[in-house]
Amino acid sequence: MAGIGFELKKLFNDRSATGYIKAYGCSAVVTAGPFALMTGMVLMIQVLFRIFDIPYPEMQLYTASVIYPFIFSHIASSGFVMVITRYLADQLYSGKTKDILSSLYGMSVIALFAASIIAIAFFWNKPLNFSVKVYTYVFYLEMIVVWVQGAYLTAIKDYKGLLVTYAFGVAISILLTLLVLYVQIMPPVKGALLAMDFGNAYIMLRFFIYIGRYFGWEKSRGNFLFLPYFEQHKCLFFIAFIYTIALYLPNLLIWQGPLGVWIENTYIYAPMYDVATFYAFLSIMPVMILFVVSTELHFYEKYVAYFSYITDKGNFREIEDAKQELLQSMWSELRNIIEFQLVFTIVFLALGNYFLPMAGLTYTSVNMYNLIVLGAYFTGVMQVAYTILLYFEDQQGVLWIVSAFFILNTVFGGIGLWNGQESYGFTFFLAAAISCVLTIWRLSYFCKRINYYVFCSRPVFYQERKGPFSRITQWIYKET
Amino acid sequence: MRICLLTEGSYPYVVGGVSSWIQMLIEGMPEHEFVLYSIGAEEKDRGKFKYKRPVNLVDVHEVFLDSILNLKSPGLQEHNLTESDRRCIKDLICGIDDIKLDQLLEIFCPNGQKKDPLEIFMSFDFFDIIQTVYIEKYDYLPFTDFFWTIRSMLLPFFYLLQQELPEADIYHSVATGYCGVLGGVAATVYKKPFIITEHGIYSREREEEIIKCSWAKGDFKSVWIQYFYNLARLSYQKANRVLTLFEKNAETEKILGCDEDKIEIVPNGIRIERFSHIEPLKDHAGPIVIGAAVRVVPIKDIVTMLRAFFLVKQILPEAQFKIMGQYEEDPDYYDICCQTVETLQLKDVEFTGSVNVAEYYGKMDVLVLSSISEGQPLVVLEGLASCRPFVTTDVGCCREIIYGSTGDNRGAAGVVVAAMDYEKMAEEILCLAKNLDKRCEMGRIGRERVEAEYTYEKFINAYKEIYHREVEVKK
Numbered sequence: 001m002a003g004i005g006f007e008l009k010k011l012f013n014d015r016s017a018t019g020y021i022k023a024y025g026c027s028a029v030v031t032a033g034p035f036a037l038m039t040g041m042v043l044m045i046q047v048l049f050r051i052f053d054i055p056y057p058e059m060q061l062y063t064a065s066v067i068y069p070f071i072f073s074h075i076a077s078s079g080f081v082m083v084i085t086r087y088l089a090d091q092l093y094s095g096k097t098k099d100i101l102s103s104l105y106g107m108s109v110i111a112l113f114a115a116s117i118i119a120i121a122f123f124w125n126k127p128l129n130f131s132v133k134v135y136t137y138v139f140y141l142e143m144i145v146v147w148v149q150g151a152y153l154t155a156i157k158d159y160k161g162l163l164v165t166y167a168f169g170v171a172i173s174i175l176l177t178l179l180v181l182y183v184q185i186m187p188p189v190k191g192a193l194l195a196m197d198f199g200n201a202y203i204m205l206r207f208f209i210y211i212g213r214y215f216g217w218e219k220s221r222g223n224f225l226f227l228p229y230f231e232q233h234k235c236l237f238f239i240a241f242i243y244t245i246a247l248y249l250p251n252l253l254i255w256q257g258p259l260g261v262w263i264e265n266t267y268i269y270a271p272m273y274d275v276a277t278f279y280a281f282l283s284i285m286p287v288m289i290l291f292v293v294s295t296e297l298h299f300y301e302k303y304v305a306y307f308s309y310i311t312d313k314g315n316f317r318e319i320e321d322a323k324q325e326l327l328q329s330m331w332s333e334l335r336n337i338i339e340f341q342l343v344f345t346i347v348f349l350a351l352g353n354y355f356l357p358m359a360g361l362t363y364t365s366v367n368m369y370n371l372i373v374l375g376a377y378f379t380g381v382m383q384v385a386y387t388i389l390l391y392f393e394d395q396q397g398v399l400w401i402v403s404a405f406f407i408l409n410t411v412f413g414g415i416g417l418w419n420g421q422e423s424y425g426f427t428f429f430l431a432a433a434i435s436c437v438l439t440i441w442r443l444s445y446f447c448k449r450i451n452y453y454v455f456c457s458r459p460v461f462y463q464e465r466k467g468p469f470s471r472i473t474q475w476i477y478k479e480t
Numbered sequence: 481m482r483i484c485l486l487t488e489g490s491y492p493y494v495v496g497g498v499s500s501w502i503q504m505l506i507e508g509m510p511e512h513e514f515v516l517y518s519i520g521a522e523e524k525d526r527g528k529f530k531y532k533r534p535v536n537l538v539d540v541h542e543v544f545l546d547s548i549l550n551l552k553s554p555g556l557q558e559h560n561l562t563e564s565d566r567r568c569i570k571d572l573i574c575g576i577d578d579i580k581l582d583q584l585l586e587i588f589c590p591n592g593q594k595k596d597p598l599e600i601f602m603s604f605d606f607f608d609i610i611q612t613v614y615i616e617k618y619d620y621l622p623f624t625d626f627f628w629t630i631r632s633m634l635l636p637f638f639y640l641l642q643q644e645l646p647e648a649d650i651y652h653s654v655a656t657g658y659c660g661v662l663g664g665v666a667a668t669v670y671k672k673p674f675i676i677t678e679h680g681i682y683s684r685e686r687e688e689e690i691i692k693c694s695w696a697k698g699d700f701k702s703v704w705i706q707y708f709y710n711l712a713r714l715s716y717q718k719a720n721r722v723l724t725l726f727e728k729n730a731e732t733e734k735i736l737g738c739d740e741d742k743i744e745i746v747p748n749g750i751r752i753e754r755f756s757h758i759e760p761l762k763d764h765a766g767p768i769v770i771g772a773a774v775r776v777v778p779i780k781d782i783v784t785m786l787r788a789f790f791l792v793k794q795i796l797p798e799a800q801f802k803i804m805g806q807y808e809e810d811p812d813y814y815d816i817c818c819q820t821v822e823t824l825q826l827k828d829v830e831f832t833g834s835v836n837v838a839e840y841y842g843k844m845d846v847l848v849l850s851s852i853s854e855g856q857p858l859v860v861l862e863g864l865a866s867c868r869p870f871v872t873t874d875v876g877c878c879r880e881i882i883y884g885s886t887g888d889n890r891g892a893a894g895v896v897v898a899a900m901d902y903e904k905m906a907e908e909i910l911c912l913a914k915n916l917d918k919r920c921e922m923g924r925i926g927r928e929r930v931e932a933e934y935t936y937e938k939f940i941n942a943y944k945e946i947y948h949r950e951v952e953v954k955k
Binding site for chain 1: 602604607611
């Protein structure tokens with residue numbers, strides 16, 4: 001996302017080996033943190049359940065009660081996170097840190113409110129035990145906040161602190177679960193969920209403290225000053241939202257098919273496909289980590305040079321030269337990432353084919369895994385390419401791309417569902433591959449006429465935005 | 481006949497030489513209908529006419545440039561110009577000769593359908609044109625500034641091309657520039673004749689303005705100046721006839737690219753009967769009275785006159801000096817004038833304020849004009865019509881009025897001195913003051929010249945004749 005890690009950039013100014021390691025570490029923690037947290041925790045607690053001989057349906061309920069909030073908090077928060085990231089980037093760029101902490105409060109409230117509606121609607125007439133519903137709901141809300149905080153954490157250099165926080169949170173959850181299972185003061189699922197709520201609450205609060213310390217606790221002018229961003233950058237909201245739904249769409253569709261399994265008549269999932277998806281998506285962690293570092297290290301510098309020639313009275317030759325350098329650097333970085341990730345993808349294919357059957361996956365499931373790994377590869381490349389487009393403010397173009405990704409997944413997913421199990425995974429692969437090609441095509445088309453887009457995308461004359469969000473903000477803060 | 485007058489930043493919102501001229505022209509031809517197409521700066525002026533609307537001014541179209549700000553920016557556009565459209569717009573920016581106005585019109589109003597000018601603005605094609613022009617001609621300038629300069633230069637023009645143009649039998653623009661080009665466009669669309677009357681030289685005036693202005697910086701001043709010269713040249717090309725007030729202007733127009741055969745001189749005229757009651761000069765026992773009918777503003781350079789009067793006073797201590805004209809317009813300058821009077825310890829200087837000059841000229845012995853810039857000053861014509869000799873600076877067509885234009889052998893009706901040369905001015909005033917015969921002779925010549933060349937009737941008849949002739953030729 002445009003502007004991520006303006007602060008992260010400082011790490012890379014320290015061009016020593018430790019500087020690089022720190023930078024990669026930070027990028028890894030921020031990018032893969034929540035994912036690693038959930039996976040690690042679920043696996044550990046599942047182990048505990050086995051040790052204490054908890055019946056399988058209980059374990060299934062527990063797993064679903066973690067995965068559902070995780071997936072849906074990701075979807076529900078994605079749009080908000082994108083918009084607040086943009087707000088943060090702009091604030092940091094103009095050196096205004098005063099309103100940042102309060103924007104976290106404001107944005108959390110809005111995201112929680114929006115997310116609650118979905119959750120309450122979902123749980124409304126489900127036969128699940130009420131307290132399990134409540135504990136799951138709490139976890140879901142905590143996750144929403146953690147996703148939102150993630151946007152802020154990219155700006156904080158203290159990756160060790162973040163890592164320790166994650167580790168502590170996970171440890172709290174696991175230890176409390178152990179305690180609950182050991183002393184048996186409450187049913188295992190409830191106890192494990194409650195333990196997780198505590199662990200997550202710890203993480204959430206720690207992050208608040210980190211963010212507060214970093215940006216300062218000063219009183220700001222208001223918690224909702226970012227609202228106009230929902231007008232100016234409404235495209236960003238939809239881009240993130242549509243893209244995230246599209247990512248989960250193949251799973252959501254397959255749940256409806258013959259592989260779907262109901263748990264307590266509340267959750268439905270398709271373990272055969274979902275587990276394959278989970279392992280497959282682990283394969284593109286490297287591309288995400290590498291991209292953050294590579295943009296910060298090479299691309300961003302050229303990007304700034306190009307724009308400063310434009311804003312600082314550069315003549316055409318200088319702008320053109322900077323453009324050439326920028327594009328050259330961008331394409332070579334992109335090529336590097338594509339090649340680098342290809343290696344990982346191949347390694348994951350090999351490892352998956354060897355180890356997954358050992359972990360109990362069926363032949364069909366491993367087949368799905370293979371296709372999803374390839375699909376994930378294209379998804380990763382697509383995400384990198386569209387993030388570059390967002391750096392160039394091509395919000396319209398990206399919205400168009402993610403919409404295509406969404407539609408292709410819906411159409412192919414629907415056909416796959418009708419066609420039967422053998423096409424599961426393939427439909428996602430197809431949708432991802434086509435979308436990836438579209439994105440690269442758009443990127444190359446855009447880059448050919450980048451000067452035009454940069455110069456002409458601004459309105460001819462400044463027009464004050466007077467949409468509902470601006471008006472609400474004005475009304476709240478009595479601005480005229 | 482229906483005549484469409486095109487004005488820009490003058491009639492009917494601003495009081496001044498050009499506006500009064502237009503009022504006179506319309507009132508002088510009650511048998512013709514006039515339609516006014518007026519380009520103003522700000523929408524708030526709409527309907528605020530400074531002149532009594534003549535009955536034969538049947539329709540007024542008002543267009544204001546600040547309305548452009550209300551246009552909504554559309555999104556990015558890909559290709560919306562053909563190869564020849566692109567060449568046409570490029571030629572317009574570069575100032576290439578023979579721009580096809582009908583094609584420009586076709587770009588902005590294809591088949592009479594209006595197209596949002598901003599649509600062109602946001603297109604890749606338009607950006608490409610700017611880029612090409614930049615690389616060809618301006619690659620030493622900062623590109624971003626160049627880009628915005630071209631945009632702000634062309635937007636008003638594109639906007640105006642979109643506005644509906646009234647139908648008429650002949651189009652008559654009172655300047656080159658936007659209204660000049662629009663006149664050309666209207667004439668092309670309706671296949672009617674088009675004439676221009678230039679009072680001052682529009683492009684020169686813009687040049688002076690731009691050189692002094694703060695909104696255009698450094699090299700961009702030349703880009704802007706060039707643009708206005710291009711507009712002027714385009715107007716000249718499209719005009720069937722270019723009229724101006726005096727020979728010097730005609731020479732300038734030729735230099736600026738106007739075809740010599742199109743140029744015709746039609747001087748302004750005054751209603752001479754207003755001054756018929758004034759008696760010729762005669763010997764009187766009283767002190768010499770020197771008069772200047774001017775507004776007290778810097779461009780009239782009152783201070784030079786005061787200095788000259790100081791020198792006159794050294795020889796003719798009794799002499800009097802009357803400055804007839806309003807002094808409220810520029811209070812600071814009026815203060816400077818008063819201070820000069822004080823510093824030089826001048827006596828017998830009177831600022832009369834706004835007066836009817838016809839009542840005052842009879843009391844004058846010598847008239848003075850010390851302007852640093854003029855077109856064809858009516859005060860000089862009026863002074864001469866009152867049989868008074870004039871000492872003027874060599875600006876506008878003063879030399880023509882005083883010494884006669886080509887083919888006029890009547891003689892001198894006064895003396896012309898260099899601008900700001902107060903010593904020479906004083907010398908000439910003294911020379912006239914001391915020589916009654918010379919004053920009388922010059923007064924007579926002046927009156928004769930005005931009667932022959934600069935009457936209101938002559939001016940109106942000349943335009944009637946031109947309108948008829950051009951309309952006939954076009955038929």
